[in-house]
Amino acid sequence: MKIEIIKENLKNxxxxxxxxxxxxxxxxxxxxxxxxxxxxYLILISTDLETAIKLWILTKIIKKGKVAVPAKLLxxxxxxxxxxxxxxxxxxxxxxxxxxxxxxxIQGCNPDDFPIIPEIKSEEYLEVxxxxxxxxxxxxxxxxAPSQSRPEISGIYFSFSKNNIxxxxxxxxxxxxxxxxxxxxxKKEYSFILPQKPAREIMNILEGRQGLLKIGMSQNQALFELxxxxxxxxxxxxxxxxxxxxxxxxTEIIPTKFKTQVVIKRDEFLNQIxxxxxxxxxxxxxxxxxxxxxxxxxxxxxxxxxxHHQSNVAANIxxxxxxxxxxxxxxxxxxxxxxxxxxxxxxxxEEGPCLLRPVGDASYLYVVMPIKxx
Amino acid sequence: MENxxxxxxxxxxMQLHISKANFATWFQNTDITLKDNERxxxxxxxxxxxxxxxxxxxxxxxxxMHNMDHTIKDLEFTISPQSFKVSRLENSLExxxxxxxxxxxxxxxxxxxxxxxxxxxxxxxxVGSFNELAYAAGLAVSENPGHAYNPxxxxxxxxxxxxxxxxxxxxxxxxxSRKKKVKYMASEKLVSAIVTAxxxxxxxxxxxxxxxxxxxxxDDIQFIAGKNKSQEEFFHVFNSLYEKNKQIILSSDxxxxxxxxxxxxxxxxxxxxxxxxxxxxxxETRLAILKTKLQEKNxxxxxxxxxxxxxxxxxxxxxxxxxxxxxxxxxxxxxNIPNLxxxxxxxxxxxxxxxxxxxxxKIIEMVSKFYxxxxxxxxxxxxRKEIVKPRQVAMFLLRKELKYSFPAIARKFGGKDxxxxxxxxxxxxxxxxxxxxLTEELNIIKQRIYSG
Numbered sequence: 001m002k003i004e005i006i007k008e009n010l011k012n013x014x015x016x017x018x019x020x021x022x023x024x025x026x027x028x029x030x031x032x033x034x035x036x037x038x039x040x041y042l043i044l045i046s047t048d049l050e051t052a053i054k055l056w057i058l059t060k061i062i063k064k065g066k067v068a069v070p071a072k073l074l075x076x077x078x079x080x081x082x083x084x085x086x087x088x089x090x091x092x093x094x095x096x097x098x099x100x101x102x103x104x105x106i107q108g109c110n111p112d113d114f115p116i117i118p119e120i121k122s123e124e125y126l127e128v129x130x131x132x133x134x135x136x137x138x139x140x141x142x143x144x145a146p147s148q149s150r151p152e153i154s155g156i157y158f159s160f161s162k163n164n165i166x167x168x169x170x171x172x173x174x175x176x177x178x179x180x181x182x183x184x185x186x187k188k189e190y191s192f193i194l195p196q197k198p199a200r201e202i203m204n205i206l207e208g209r210q211g212l213l214k215i216g217m218s219q220n221q222a223l224f225e226l227x228x229x230x231x232x233x234x235x236x237x238x239x240x241x242x243x244x245x246x247x248x249x250x251t252e253i254i255p256t257k258f259k260t261q262v263v264i265k266r267d268e269f270l271n272q273i274x275x276x277x278x279x280x281x282x283x284x285x286x287x288x289x290x291x292x293x294x295x296x297x298x299x300x301x302x303x304x305x306x307x308h309h310q311s312n313v314a315a316n317i318x319x320x321x322x323x324x325x326x327x328x329x330x331x332x333x334x335x336x337x338x339x340x341x342x343x344x345x346x347x348x349x350e351e352g353p354c355l356l357r358p359v360g361d362a363s364y365l366y367v368v369m370p371i372k373x374x
Numbered sequence: 375m376e377n378x379x380x381x382x383x384x385x386x387x388m389q390l391h392i393s394k395a396n397f398a399t400w401f402q403n404t405d406i407t408l409k410d411n412e413r414x415x416x417x418x419x420x421x422x423x424x425x426x427x428x429x430x431x432x433x434x435x436x437x438x439m440h441n442m443d444h445t446i447k448d449l450e451f452t453i454s455p456q457s458f459k460v461s462r463l464e465n466s467l468e469x470x471x472x473x474x475x476x477x478x479x480x481x482x483x484x485x486x487x488x489x490x491x492x493x494x495x496x497x498x499x500x501v502g503s504f505n506e507l508a509y510a511a512g513l514a515v516s517e518n519p520g521h522a523y524n525p526x527x528x529x530x531x532x533x534x535x536x537x538x539x540x541x542x543x544x545x546x547x548x549x550x551s552r553k554k555k556v557k558y559m560a561s562e563k564l565v566s567a568i569v570t571a572x573x574x575x576x577x578x579x580x581x582x583x584x585x586x587x588x589x590x591x592x593d594d595i596q597f598i599a600g601k602n603k604s605q606e607e608f609f610h611v612f613n614s615l616y617e618k619n620k621q622i623i624l625s626s627d628x629x630x631x632x633x634x635x636x637x638x639x640x641x642x643x644x645x646x647x648x649x650x651x652x653x654x655x656x657x658e659t660r661l662a663i664l665k666t667k668l669q670e671k672n673x674x675x676x677x678x679x680x681x682x683x684x685x686x687x688x689x690x691x692x693x694x695x696x697x698x699x700x701x702x703x704x705x706x707x708x709x710n711i712p713n714l715x716x717x718x719x720x721x722x723x724x725x726x727x728x729x730x731x732x733x734x735x736k737i738i739e740m741v742s743k744f745y746x747x748x749x750x751x752x753x754x755x756x757x758r759k760e761i762v763k764p765r766q767v768a769m770f771l772l773r774k775e776l777k778y779s780f781p782a783i784a785r786k787f788g789g790k791d792x793x794x795x796x797x798x799x800x801x802x803x804x805x806x807x808x809x810x811x812l813t814e815e816l817n818i819i820k821q822r823i824y825s826g
Binding site: 026027028047049050113115116117118170172173175218219220221241244253283304327351353367369370371372 | 425
């Protein structure tokens with residue numbers, strides 16, 4: 001293999017594929033990036049046997065070939081090179097790099113030992129705007145918690161039907177759901193559970209990019225693919241293992257009857273909860289007292305070691321007087337995920353689930369369970 | 375050669391040909407799932423292993439296997455993801471961490487396949503004289519489902535542990551290695567499932583979904599009363615399961631023959647196995663229950679407070695727990711253990727509940743309601759049999775439950791002679807000892823009076 005490539009292009013590519021390269025001691029080949037050529041493209045591949053990233057870079061290919069070299073080393077080394085054209089050549093499984101007046105040789109491994117990335121044969125590919133997808137995913141990504149006993153809720157649930165994607169996540173204390181419109185209507189309904197870690201990687205890798213994201217799936221894997229803007233050819237492919245199991249029927253959790261409904265300014269509410277959190281004590285408890293007569297929401301917290309705090313926020317309220325306690329972290333997470341200046345904060349009952357939604361945007365909702373009131 | 379023996383032999387050979395790291399990575403959690411004539415299907419944990427084995431080791435594997443068994447000519451790989459094994463210990467650790475303060479979505483605690491709540495087990499079921507028969511029957515059923523007592527019918531008042539017991543039976547069977555399929559349903563769920571099935575014309579599918587169940591548990595079956603279509607469908611489900619020797623467990627607040635508006639054929643079937651009642655716990659058992667609950671919550675309260683709760687909260691176990699919780703919350707907020715005085719103050723609500731006290735009006739109301747009479751009929755001066763008996767029952771209850779004097783009762787009933795009341799009291803008392811139907815009637819009326 002012999003190629004000529006611009007330093008920036010190689011650096012950017014490597015910085016993406018090295019994300020999932022960990023320190024794998026049981027199978028050292030996984031610490032490598034697999035470099036291959038195809039037409040006039042250089043292909044970079046990395047995997048941790050759960051997720052795989054495949055990346056194409058437009059390059060001048062002089063001689064075809066393949067090589068596997070340590071990913072972190074190559075990435076760090078490339079970053080340190082001057083911003084010039086680089087010539088890369090494979091010699092007996094090793095990689096020699098020439099750039100301006102630098103010559104380097106990096107020891108590689110046998111590329112045939114590198115795992116084969118499973119192909120995904122999807123019945124249908126779904127298309128979604130990548131910016132919307134990343135924003136939506138960002139609103140649910142932090143909700144799941146690793147759970148040994150219930151692996152299915154440790155991931156993000158994707159459900160596709162007609163022209164809609166539903167993304168849902170829960171850790172059994174709170175639940176977030178986001179709806180995104182698909183670019184074109186699909187024929188069948190699909191759903192899968194994506195583990196949280198690859199979901200995060202996908203979000204980070206695709207953030208700031210533009211175009212259409214193609215999503216495909218087979219029995220145990222999902223594929224996320226972004227194509228080049230200029231040519232119809234994949235630029236990035238991320239495949240991931242899926243979590244087996246059936247996602248709980250979470251729609252049952254979303255309350256529909258409410259004792260009290262509040263419309264409140266998001267920033268103010270969020271700030272006051274943050275302030276109260278300093279006094280929340282060990283259990284992170286912040287009390288929210290909704291008073292329809294005074295048209296205000298009182299936020300208070302007290303801790304025997306620190307002191308106590310109370311503040312009022314004006315709000316539009318319908319329903320009864322009610323007091324609910326929350327773990328402020330869960331409440332703040334929800335508020336931070338909501339985009340919009342005003343939110344609807346609906347309380348079903350004492351010790352019952354509460355619903356947070358942005359005013360005028362039906363695509364997002366966040367359900368949170370309170371703390372047992374004392 | 376057995377499949378797993380064959381695979382072990384293959385693995386032993388493969389080890390010699392490939393590096394340890396490769397072996398550990400690619401052959402972990404692999405197995406032979408199927409072997410027919412010339413073809414062997416090997417299950418692998420993920421798509422990477424599948425690609426690798428079928429691309430890199432196919433020839434080597436086939437050669438090795440062919441040497442052992444000449445009939446093998448083809449290999450196939452399927453992905454069967456590792457199911458995460460949940461150990462009970464882990465489960466309990468997780469729940470302990472969360473403590474009791476942060477509330478969870480209730481829907482998540484329940485096992486999806488069986489609808490059972492794992493918190494109900496035999497281990498935390500307190501046995502006393504009032505429920506030991508039911509407990510023993512439950513245990514017998516869980517050890518030998520379908521054969522010991524079928525159907526097992528457990529009845530008793532509110533909050534006495536019926537649900538706990540039948541769910542414990544279910545949980546024990548579901549945990550068993552024999553892999554029996556258990557399904558728990560509240561009767562309301564059953565009725566609504568039947569209604570949906572009728573509406574959407576999917577009755578067959580509904581029945582088919584219940585056909586493969588080994589143990590069917592229906593809670594509060596009395597709510598099926600008066601719902602004829604549901605009764606009919608349930609009757610068929612019951613029959614088909616019963617014929618196949620599948621265990622059926624039911625609970626109700628009264629025995630089958632006291633459930634009104636129940637079709638005769640269903641009534642006789644419900645009572646056809648073992649019918650056992652759970653009654654009110656005695657003092658010692660109440661104390662034992664309190665101690666078990668405290669242990670679950672990992673807290674301690676002084677003995678005198680526990681004794682106070684046990685001797686004052688008598689009617690049901692759920693209230694015992696409620697009383698305990700209110701003390702625990704006090705303990706949490708104030709960070710000191712309540713003394714007896716505080717406990718008395720905190721528990722006022724539990725001990726003197728306004729709904730809990732029987733009174734004259736309530737007794738008259740419940741008795742007349744039970745016998746389908748108007749309240750004023752009870753006071754008619756008549757010797758019609760259908761009125762005389764309810765009147766005697768009312769007199770008996772006024773005497774027994776409210777400790778009214780005989781002359782006072784006589785005055786209430788339109789100036790009868792007090793000896794009439796004494797006669798009525800003695801008659802009912804004697805008859806209730808001889809006639810179990812009357813005892814049952816009295817129990818139900820009493821229960822309604824006290825449950826408000």
